Each structure stands twice: as C-alpha cells, then as structure tokens.
Amino acid sequence: MAKRKRVLSLRCPTCKKLVLCSEAEFPFCSERCRLIDLGKWASDGYVVSTPIFDPDELEHRHGEKPEGGADSGKPDHQRS
Ligand SMILES: [Zn+2]
Numbered sequence: 308m309a310k311r312k313r314v315l316s317l318r319c320p321t322c323k324k325l326v327l328c329s330e331a332e333f334p335f336c337s338e339r340c341r342l343i344d345l346g347k348w349a350s351d352g353y354v355v356s357t358p359i360f361d362p363d364e365l366e367h368r369h370g371e372k373p374e375g376g377a378d379s380g381k382p383d384h385q386r387s
Pocket of ligand 1: 319320321322323324335336337340
C-alpha cells in the first residue's frame with residue numbers, strides 16, 4: 308500500500324525555505340537557521356540595550372566627596 312511515502316514538509320521559520328521532515332534540523336533548513344530562531348526567542352525576553360547610567364551615581368563614584376553625607380552628593384542647583 309505504501310506506494311509513496313507522504314513527505315511532510317514545513318517552511319523554515321527563519322528563511323521560509325521549504326524543509327523536508329527528513330532534514331536533520333527540521334523544521335529548520337539548517338543549524339544556522341535553528342540558532343537564529345532560538346536567538347530571536349531568547350532576545351525577546353532579554354533585550355540587550357545600552358546600559359543607562361544614572362548621572363548622580365556616576366558623580367558619586369567619580370567624586371567620592373569626603374565631606375559628603377547621604378544627601379550632599381547632589382549639586383546645589385538640583386535641590387528644591
Ligand atoms: Zn532556513
């Protein structure tokens with residue numbers, strides 16, 4: 308009965324190329340595309356962006372003012 312094996316195929320989620328289920332990296336066309344797709348998912352929850360430095364904190368680290376208390380690290384013009 309099995310004259311012809313039904314070939315299951317999907318499109319590679321990364322490059323949309325048709326991939327047969329016999330492929331080693333199915334449903335991806337290649338290991339590269341698999342890794343790219345994995346990376347895509349991973350970066351969804353882990354967004355790599357430029358670190359934001361708090362200017363005040365930078366000043367603290369740089370200055371290390373000896374007479375400074377908890378509050379006096381800020382310049383006068385920032386007080387309200
Ligand atoms: Zn691909």
